[in-house]
Amino acid sequence: MAKRITIDPITRLEGHGKIEIFLNDEGNVDRAFFQVPELRGFEKFSEGRMAEEMPRITPKICGVCPTAHHMASGKALDDLFHVTPPSPAKKIRELINSAFMGEDHTLHFFFLGGPDFIVGPQAPAGERNILGVIQKVGLDAGKKVIDIRKRLRNIITKQGGRVIHPVCNLPGGVSKGVTKEDREEYIQTGKEAVEFARFALKAFEDIVLKNKEYVDVIVGDIYKHKTYYMGLVDKDNKVNFYDGDIRVVDPEGKEFARFKSREYLDHIEEHVEPWSYIKFPYLKDVGWKGFVDGKDSGVYRVAPLARLNASDGMATPLAQVEYEKMYNILGGKPAHNTLAYHWARLVELLYAAERLLELAQDEEILDSDVRNIPTAVPDEGIGVVEAPRGTLYHHYKTDDNGVITGVNLIVATVNNAASICMSIEKAAKGLIKEGKVSEGLLNMVEMAFRAYDPCLACATHSLPGHMPLEINIRDHEANILETIRRS
Amino acid sequence: MKTLILGIGNPILTDDAVGICVADEIKKLSLPDVEVIETSLAGISLLDYIVGYERLIIIDSIKTEKEVPGTLYKLKLEDISNSATTSYSHGINIKTAIGLGRKLGYKIPKIIEIYAIEIKDNTTFGEGCTPAVKSKIPGIVDEITKIIKSDQPQHLP
Numbered sequence: 001m002a003k004r005i006t007i008d009p010i011t012r013l014e015g016h017g018k019i020e021i022f023l024n025d026e027g028n029v030d031r032a033f034f035q036v037p038e039l040r041g042f043e044k045f046s047e048g049r050m051a052e053e054m055p056r057i058t059p060k061i062c063g064v065c066p067t068a069h070h071m072a073s074g075k076a077l078d079d080l081f082h083v084t085p086p087s088p089a090k091k092i093r094e095l096i097n098s099a100f101m102g103e104d105h106t107l108h109f110f111f112l113g114g115p116d117f118i119v120g121p122q123a124p125a126g127e128r129n130i131l132g133v134i135q136k137v138g139l140d141a142g143k144k145v146i147d148i149r150k151r152l153r154n155i156i157t158k159q160g161g162r163v164i165h166p167v168c169n170l171p172g173g174v175s176k177g178v179t180k181e182d183r184e185e186y187i188q189t190g191k192e193a194v195e196f197a198r199f200a201l202k203a204f205e206d207i208v209l210k211n212k213e214y215v216d217v218i219v220g221d222i223y224k225h226k227t228y229y230m231g232l233v234d235k236d237n238k239v240n241f242y243d244g245d246i247r248v249v250d251p252e253g254k255e256f257a258r259f260k261s262r263e264y265l266d267h268i269e270e271h272v273e274p275w276s277y278i279k280f281p282y283l284k285d286v287g288w289k290g291f292v293d294g295k296d297s298g299v300y301r302v303a304p305l306a307r308l309n310a311s312d313g314m315a316t317p318l319a320q321v322e323y324e325k326m327y328n329i330l331g332g333k334p335a336h337n338t339l340a341y342h343w344a345r346l347v348e349l350l351y352a353a354e355r356l357l358e359l360a361q362d363e364e365i366l367d368s369d370v371r372n373i374p375t376a377v378p379d380e381g382i383g384v385v386e387a388p389r390g391t392l393y394h395h396y397k398t399d400d401n402g403v404i405t406g407v408n409l410i411v412a413t414v415n416n417a418a419s420i421c422m423s424i425e426k427a428a429k430g431l432i433k434e435g436k437v438s439e440g441l442l443n444m445v446e447m448a449f450r451a452y453d454p455c456l457a458c459a460t461h462s463l464p465g466h467m468p469l470e471i472n473i474r475d476h477e478a479n480i481l482e483t484i485r486r487s
Numbered sequence: 488m489k490t491l492i493l494g495i496g497n498p499i500l501t502d503d504a505v506g507i508c509v510a511d512e513i514k515k516l517s518l519p520d521v522e523v524i525e526t527s528l529a530g531i532s533l534l535d536y537i538v539g540y541e542r543l544i545i546i547d548s549i550k551t552e553k554e555v556p557g558t559l560y561k562l563k564l565e566d567i568s569n570s571a572t573t574s575y576s577h578g579i580n581i582k583t584a585i586g587l588g589r590k591l592g593y594k595i596p597k598i599i600e601i602y603a604i605e606i607k608d609n610t611t612f613g614e615g616c617t618p619a620v621k622s623k624i625p626g627i628v629d630e631i632t633k634i635i636k637s638d639q640p641q642h643l644p
Contacts, residue, residue: 039500039610039611039612040610040611040612041611041612041613042612044612045499045612045613057499060497060498060499060500060527061499066527107531111531129583130531130583130587131583131586131587131590134587134590134591139590139591139592142587142590142591143591146534146587146591150535153532153535164526164527164528165527
């Protein structure tokens with residue numbers, strides 16, 4: 001039965017991440033498209049199931065951000081069953097979510113985005129990875145990264161009730177409180193996470209900000225789009241990952257909209273393109289004007305930089321200092337530099353760590369009042385949280401018995417779909433001239449979307465265990481001139 | 488030999504779950520000195536699990552479209568391409584994760600075997616594998632179990 005083969009990732013490219021770059025007669029870029037596979041049948045899969053199952057099902061959509069789905073789903077159930085969780089339950093959920101944001105942002109910076117800057121945008125591909133990062137920052141730093149992620153994940157596991165896919169959220173609260181013993185551990189982890197985030201920001205400052213070449217790349221025009229920005233904010237317009245209103249600012253930074261989860265369909269519509277399975281959300285009140293930026297285009301962005309742009313600051317002191325510093329250096333707010341997503345991610349890492357510590361130190365976190373039992377008849381519920389990759393919407397409809405009759409999800413990255421396409425095209429146009437393409441230049445095209453950390457179709461884990469990417473460069477008659485495959 | 492079996496896959500994405508299904512069947516056999524973990528995680532997050540074991544057996548799905556669904560491949564770590572350049576959060580594959588673990592001085596299993604099962608559909612949400620894959624699971628379980636019991640690794644790194 002068994003056969004031995006050498007895995008050829010190319011064979012799996014069909015239906016995976018794909019960039020198509022079309023050149024004109026002169027060999028310059030005409031259009032560029034980013035395509036991803038379609039996952040089918042989630043709505044059908046969910047229909048007919050009890051709504052209470054959704055917080056356990058939806059985390060399985062994605063192996064990267066299960067905790068964010070669990071949180072959005074839990075909030076959607078609160079809304080569906082018309083029940084408000086007691087304050088300690090909300091704090092426990094936010095504690096778990098903060099731990100998750102911290103570990104995910106750490107992963108992205110050190111393993112994915114970081115190599116471009118710490119090792120160098122045009123460094124040889126073989127060095128531009130985590131091993132190259134460790135070469136630069138040292139073995140101890142590598143151990144720190146692994147260790148803090150493990151400790152943060154431990155909070156999710158302990159409080160979430162299960163490794164990877166948390167199961168703690170119930171309509172009206174959570175399944176268990178925090179023990180005194182665990183709380184001490186969480187406080188310790190929070191303290192270490194704050195120190196780690198400061199270390200990461202320091203490394204960013206030393207390696208990236210002190211290097212003029214890198215700063216020029218970050219602020220350069222090819223990585224810039226003036227769009228609207230969206231993110232959850234608290235009552236003071238400070239960034240919040242778990243709760244609050246959805247705020248949208250225009251490309252000049254003025255508040256354009258501020259709305260509740262329940263009103264999201266009044267503000268967001270989705271545009272369909274024949275060449276993509278992804279629908280492209282845009283602001284309804286501005287309208288779809290194509291893949292263009294500016295005030296007249298309804299394209300908006302989410303995730304770290306967008307969240308910071310859409311807010312008036314950070315709710316924790318150290319992160320606020322870093323927030324101000326970032327905008328001072330970038331020349332004010334909003335910042336439109338796509339590569340500054342990496343920087344914003346580190347500011348958020350510090351906020352997540354500080355918030356985690358605050359919540360763990362809060363006496364109320366030990367309160368055993370963690371659930372209000374729902375008594376109302378369920379009908380419709382919407383839950384919104386900030387996932388690492390942006391605003392995440394869960395919307396369920398049920399019959400009177402709580403059986404799912406309809407599901408709509410806008411997953412974080414989808415909000416950024418139009419911008420990702422625009423960013424790739426702009427970078428390709430700026431970098432590829434007269435048909436001349438090098439590996440380093442292509443990496444710089446990839447950097448345009450790596451900043452967003454796109455996570456699409458991330459539910460599949462088949463070998464080789466990562467999502468390959470194919471870049472096709474075509475002439476004006478769509479003949480393939482060159483194909484580059486990232487395995 | 489302290490052995491870890493990692494069944495990898497997404498439990499609600501049809502054939503993507505095959506690694507988990509096979510691992511689950513092996514778990515029921517309660518083999519001595521063998522621990523079985525089913526996970527949806529990939530890449531670097533797997534490091535948390537594998538440290539401290541002497542032998543690691545990974546069971547996962549694969550889509551080459553060159554063989555019939557249900558075909559079992561026995562692979563070495565070297566057969567998996569190195570993800571030198573990655574673009575996604577789960578873009579660091581097991582090979583890079585193991586390389587990193589060794590570099591950082593963690594106790595990484597000396598023996599690593601990868602069993603990959605050819606699949607048909609990993610883009611439709613659904614519980615349970617397609618019939619073609621499902622029908623092969625008992626035979627695959629028997630074959631992998633036999634190898635584990637014989638204590639003769641198929642490949643050395």
